[in-house]
Amino acid sequence: EPEVTQTPSHQVTQMGQEVILRCVPISNHLYFYWYRQILGQKVEFLVSFYNNEISEKSEIFDDQFSVERPDGSNFTLKIRSTKLEDSAMYFCASSEAEEHYGYTFGSGTRLTVV
């Protein structure tokens, strides 16, 4: 069964450093997403991406965050200058379409900012 692949599974970084989280969505999917889950809290929407541009973003997704689809397969989330409160599990997801298809999530990247 097709799956969404995320790398790395765990990343530790120093506060203030830039990190890039990587995802390979399912090949025939058109919509791509990033979500995060702070330990013990709900999964929260960050951003959706369609047709090579951001289609929606939440209040969490401020100027420190950016997304990119640098080639035909990868989808990345960059955090420019990490803060302690960015420590969370980050999930990538993809979908054939928004309204009538479910989401397939990756296994996540656990980001720890020290």
Added chain:
Amino acid sequence: KQEVTQIPAALSVPEGENLVLNCSFTDSAIYNLQWFRQDPGKGLTSLLLIQSSQREQTSGRLNASLDKSSGRSTLYIAASQPGDSATYLCAVYSGGGADGLTFGKGTHLIIQP
């Protein structure tokens, strides 16, 4: 703003029991509702997707129902097994806006052998 609540927050039952997990949402204008399973420290595995026009979906021992007008969904697990132990998340897609999927906090389920 859509809010999703799951009850109970935690549940521990002996193996073999049938059980029901509840999900409620505040805005009934949804496109679909999806149930996920999350194992500790792991990703989200999709279990069932119910479109707004559907009343229920079944997959093996799992059955999910949707009552859109009352803003409720239930996940029924038949003949529970220790391998069913996980956190079960309910998420709704309301379309448009900047919310994407809205998740509940989950029900942490333990099936005792």
